[in-house]
Amino acid sequence: MLEVKDLHVCVEGSEILKGLSLTILPGEVHAIMGPNGAGKSTLSAVIAGKDGYEVTSGTITFEGRDVLDMEIEERAQAGLLMGFQYPVEIPGVKNIYLLKAALNAQRAARGEGEMPAPEFMKLVKEKLAYMKMDPSFLQRAVNEGFSGGEKKRNEILQMLILEPKLAMLDEIDSGLDIDAMKIVAEGVNSLRQADRAILMVTHYQRLLDYITPDKVHVLVDGRIVKSGDKNLALELESRGYEWVVEESAA
Amino acid sequence: MSEEQSFLERLPARGEARDAEPTWVAARRQAGAARFEALGFPTKRDEQWKYTDVRRISQGRFALADNADFSPGQAAALTLPLASAIRLTFVDGVFSAELSDLAALPAGVTVEPLSQALSDNHEAVGGVLGRLTGVDFSPFAALNTAFSEEGAVIRLAPGTVVEAPIVVQFLSRANAEPVMCHPRVLIQAGARSEATVIEHFVGETDAANFTNVVAEALLERGAILTHYNLQEAPLGDLLVTSLQVDQGRDSRFTSFNVNLGGALVRNDLVSELNAEGAEAHLYGLFYAQGRQHVDNHTLVNHNAPHTISNENYKGILDDRARGVFNGKVVVKRDSQKIEADQSNANLLLSDRAEIDTKPELEIYADDVKCSHGATTGQLDEEAVFALRTRGLDEQTARGLLTLAFAGEVMDRVTLDAIAERVERAVAGKLPERFNLTGLVEVAALEQAGHAQEEGGHDRDG
Numbered sequence: 001m002l003e004v005k006d007l008h009v010c011v012e013g014s015e016i017l018k019g020l021s022l023t024i025l026p027g028e029v030h031a032i033m034g035p036n037g038a039g040k041s042t043l044s045a046v047i048a049g050k051d052g053y054e055v056t057s058g059t060i061t062f063e064g065r066d067v068l069d070m071e072i073e074e075r076a077q078a079g080l081l082m083g084f085q086y087p088v089e090i091p092g093v094k095n096i097y098l099l100k101a102a103l104n105a106q107r108a109a110r111g112e113g114e115m116p117a118p119e120f121m122k123l124v125k126e127k128l129a130y131m132k133m134d135p136s137f138l139q140r141a142v143n144e145g146f147s148g149g150e151k152k153r154n155e156i157l158q159m160l161i162l163e164p165k166l167a168m169l170d171e172i173d174s175g176l177d178i179d180a181m182k183i184v185a186e187g188v189n190s191l192r193q194a195d196r197a198i199l200m201v202t203h204y205q206r207l208l209d210y211i212t213p214d215k216v217h218v219l220v221d222g223r224i225v226k227s228g229d230k231n232l233a234l235e236l237e238s239r240g241y242e243w244v245v246e247e248s249a250a
Numbered sequence: 251m252s253e254e255q256s257f258l259e260r261l262p263a264r265g266e267a268r269d270a271e272p273t274w275v276a277a278r279r280q281a282g283a284a285r286f287e288a289l290g291f292p293t294k295r296d297e298q299w300k301y302t303d304v305r306r307i308s309q310g311r312f313a314l315a316d317n318a319d320f321s322p323g324q325a326a327a328l329t330l331p332l333a334s335a336i337r338l339t340f341v342d343g344v345f346s347a348e349l350s351d352l353a354a355l356p357a358g359v360t361v362e363p364l365s366q367a368l369s370d371n372h373e374a375v376g377g378v379l380g381r382l383t384g385v386d387f388s389p390f391a392a393l394n395t396a397f398s399e400e401g402a403v404i405r406l407a408p409g410t411v412v413e414a415p416i417v418v419q420f421l422s423r424a425n426a427e428p429v430m431c432h433p434r435v436l437i438q439a440g441a442r443s444e445a446t447v448i449e450h451f452v453g454e455t456d457a458a459n460f461t462n463v464v465a466e467a468l469l470e471r472g473a474i475l476t477h478y479n480l481q482e483a484p485l486g487d488l489l490v491t492s493l494q495v496d497q498g499r500d501s502r503f504t505s506f507n508v509n510l511g512g513a514l515v516r517n518d519l520v521s522e523l524n525a526e527g528a529e530a531h532l533y534g535l536f537y538a539q540g541r542q543h544v545d546n547h548t549l550v551n552h553n554a555p556h557t558i559s560n561e562n563y564k565g566i567l568d569d570r571a572r573g574v575f576n577g578k579v580v581v582k583r584d585s586q587k588i589e590a591d592q593s594n595a596n597l598l599l600s601d602r603a604e605i606d607t608k609p610e611l612e613i614y615a616d617d618v619k620c621s622h623g624a625t626t627g628q629l630d631e632e633a634v635f636a637l638r639t640r641g642l643d644e645q646t647a648r649g650l651l652t653l654a655f656a657g658e659v660m661d662r663v664t665l666d667a668i669a670e671r672v673e674r675a676v677a678g679k680l681p682e683r684f685n686l687t688g689l690v691e692v693a694a695l696e697q698a699g700h701a702q703e704e705g706g707h708d709r710d711g
Contacts, residue, residue: 048639076641088636092654092661098640101650105641141654142636158640 001026001197002080002166007058009039009046016042018222019058024166029198031208031233034219035241040201041085043219044170048082049075062166076102077109079165083155083172090142095154098142099124099161106162127160130190132183148175149184156187167191168199173207185210205237218244253308254287260430261396263314268399272372278380282395285385292389301574301606302545306514307488312430312460314397315342318349320421325349328452330480331667332415335448336361338402339419342459343431345400349419358410359445364401364434375403379436382466382494388518390490394432394464401434401463406443408470415446415665420461422453422487428460435465435493439473439501446665448478451489451511458486458513465493469501471525476504479519480668482675483511485540494520500527506663507563509536509544510675516545523550523557534563535659535672537679538571538603545574550590552581555615558589564659565596566652567603568681578610579622585615592622597629597655599681629655649684653677 002024009017016039024030034040046053047060049072060067062080070078090098104114115123128135131153143151152172159167169188173181188211191198200207208216208230216232217224220241225248226232236244251259261283268276291308292299318341325339329349338361339349345363355361367375385392402418418435437447451461461483469475475495483489489512495503509515521530536544550559565573575594596605609622629651637647656676663669 050635071643072635072638073641073643076639082639084636084639088632090630090633090636090651090654092657093633093637093650097650098637098642101637101642101646102640105643105646109641162640 001063002199003059003061005059007043007046007060008056009042010054010056011042011052015056016222017046020219020223022217022224024197024199026165026197027194028214029192029200029211030215030217031200031202031213032217032219032224033202033205033233033236035245036203038219039222040203040219041170044082044085044168044201047075047080047168048072073105074109076162077106081159081162081164081167083152083159083167083169085171085174087143087151087155089144089146091144093142094139095142096124096138099138099158102158102162124161127157130160131157131187133157149177149180152176152180152184153187156184159191160187165195166197166199168201170201171203172200173202173204181207181210205233208233220245220248252290254290256311257393258283258287258396260312260314264399272368272376274376275368275372279396282385282392282397286389286392286396289389289392298388298547298576301572302514302516302543304514304516307460307490310428310460310488313427315344315423315425315429315431318342318344318346320346320349320423322349324454325421328421329419330417330448330450330671332417332665334414335417336412336414337417337419338363339421340400340431340433341421342423342425342429343400343420343433343461349421354414356410356412358407359412360403360405361416362403364403364436365399367403375436378438378468379434380466382468382496383464383492387464387492387494390462390516391464391492394434394462394492397430397432398434398464400431401436403436404445404447405438406440406445406473408440408442410440410443412443412445415448417448417450419450419452420463422451422457422459422461422484424454424456424484425459428458430460430462433461433463435463437465437467437475439467439469439475441470442472443470444474446476446478448480448668449491450478451481451483451487453484453487455484456486457484458488460488462490463492465491467493467495467503469495469497469503471499471501473498473501475502476664477506478668479505479507479509479517481509481511481515483515485511485513485542487512488514490516492518494522495530496522497524497528497530499525502529502531504531505533507532507534507546508672509534509538509546510672510679512542512544514543516547518547520549521551521559523552523554523559525554526556528554529558530560532559532561532563533659533662535565535656536563536573537566537656537676538573539568539679540571541569542571544571547574547576549578550580552579552585552588552590555584555586555588557585559591560589561592562659563594564655565594565605566599566656566676567596567605568599568679570600570602572603573605575605575607575624576610577608577622578612579620581613581615581618581620583614586617588615588618588620590618590620594624595655596624596626597652598626599652645683649680652680652684
């Protein structure tokens with residue numbers, strides 16, 4: 001589904017990713033962990049298409065398409081959706097506008113017509129209830145004045161409605177208290193299905209207590225230096241990152 | 251003959267009607283004419299008119315309308331869709347009883363055309379009319395005083411709360427020869443009274459008239475007035491409005507100044523916060539395109555301690571349109587414990603559009619909390635990116651953000667029918683590249699959602 005091959009990325013002239021490779025198959029849940037500064041956020045930013053990241057070599061393909069050659073919106077329309085660590089506040093743009101416009105853009109890209117209004121409202125309300133969010137939220141501006149937990153829930157709500165093929169979650173657990181974490185994790189778990197993949201980027205193992213990954217990768221200094229199953233995350237939790245760093249240097 | 255004299259030449263046209271006027275009205279008229287002639291039309295040398303060239307007015311030839319004929323069907327299409335409004339309609343300045351509706355007028359409220367107020371009891375009006383926004387306010391206020399013969403008189407007895415909005419509708423016709431009118435609006439809000447007054451400017455597409463309206467509002471202790479200047483004038487119209495508000499203790503004045511139409515538009519708004527606890531909230535939105543010119547001048551005088559003002563104006567300019575914002579806040583000596591916030595933000599959608607913005611603060615007291623700021627620029631690129639990561643193409647993202655920019659002011663509007671009308675008007679004005687059809691449909695969908703929710707409540711009940 002997603003294939004990253006030998007990716008090298010520079011930010012303001014210094015190389016952050018130094019030959020990262022990663023393969024994600026449909027139905028899989030991957031977690032990328034790593035110490036601060038390892039390049040986790042850079043990987044998310046490059047896949048999302050943010051400005052200021054220069055890919056010097058390597059490839060990213062999604063279902064056979066060259067991601068780096070796609071417009072930002074084309075990536076989303078193709079089913080590659082990013083949940084951000086710091087969701088942007090968009091004053092004046094109501095959540096309902098964003099959800100409707102986003103869903104229609106995706107449907108249009110697939111050659112489908114707009115979803116009729118009643119059907120759309122039903123879908124949105126069902127997902128809102130699932131995320132334990134009040135309907136009044138639809139009339140509020142996107143993320144404006146939201147608490148950290150509300151912003152993250154909003155990211156997951158968008159995922160539930162837009163149903164991506166690959167959901168990427170960048171530090172989705174940061175700034176969440178335990179109750180909010182459970183709601184977010186439940187939302188993410190409900191996304192799991194055979195034809196969909198999930199990629200989580202996280203600093204802490206805590207999230208993985210609630211969302212069990214199939215594969216865990218350790219990102220150190222711009223490269224994946226170790227991969228394993230969920231037990232690797234537990235080991236990182238108890239032993240820290242030092243031993244992996246030393247092992248990879250050896 | 252000077253430009254001023256050629257305007258005043260029109261005065262005797264109303265000779266017969268004028269003979270019946272009370273002497274004080276005739277005296278005021280003369281004083282207005284004399285002051286106007288002395289002041290002359292403003293030029294760009296006047297600091298207050300630096301960016302606004304009024305030659306399209308001063309060099310124009312305008313007749314005076316002598317009837318209020320207007321097809322009711324066409325008027326209905328232009329009228330604000332407010333369910334239970336009290337309405338006075340003026341066609342090119344001439345009162346139309348046929349297009350007015352005073353059925354919903356509750357006890358304690360007077361809403362009548364100025365001509366009627368003068369013929370019924372001119373002394374009751376005489377003591378108040380022109381106390382504010384007098385002949386020294388501006389050359390246009392002086393010109394108005396010379397010509398004014400019609401307008402709206404709105405009086406609220408103490409403690410009267412009027413739920414229905416009071417609409418003063420100015421219809422502009424596509425005349426063979428352009429006309430001018432100089433209406434007056436007088437609002438007297440008694441102690442603890444509460445009302446919403448909407449001045450609505452609208453008309454036939456090909457109209458090219460000159461409207462010069464002067465309004466004055468007196469808010470007694472605890473009065474609450476919400477005032478709309480909803481300007482959807484035809485694109486050929488020339489419009490000058492002057493409004494002065496006198497605010498008593500604990501009174502609250504909220505202004506929505508929305509400008510979408512007109513070829514040349516100048517609005518002057520002055521709030522006098524005369525006693526403790528008085529508040530003024532000024533919200534403005536203007537959207538100009540083509541070669542439209544919109545100039546908003548506001549002045550808030552904090553004449554007493556413990557007064558609050560808060561101002562937020564937003565402008566969107568496209569093509570070769572030009573906008574002016576001049577917002578002045580003056581805190582008088584010994585007016586302590588003042589709060590005054592002011593901001594003006596503008597979006598330029600074209601390289602050739604222009605905005606001149608000037609926030610001014612004059613503070614002569616030391617215990618005050620004031621802020622002001624003006625920004626002109628582009629959309630937040632981070633927000634554009636965020637929307638694109640959800641699948642919106644770049645132009646739709648920009649369109650949605652431009653609509654949102656205007657929406658931040660309109661969110662304050664409590665009359666849904668007006669908020670929706672303005673949102674649709676703005677969406678309709680946005681350049682085609684923004685894929686606005688989609689946006690407008692999203693707006694429609696939201697309303698459908700509201701209706702569905704309301705339906706649901708009904709079933710629950």
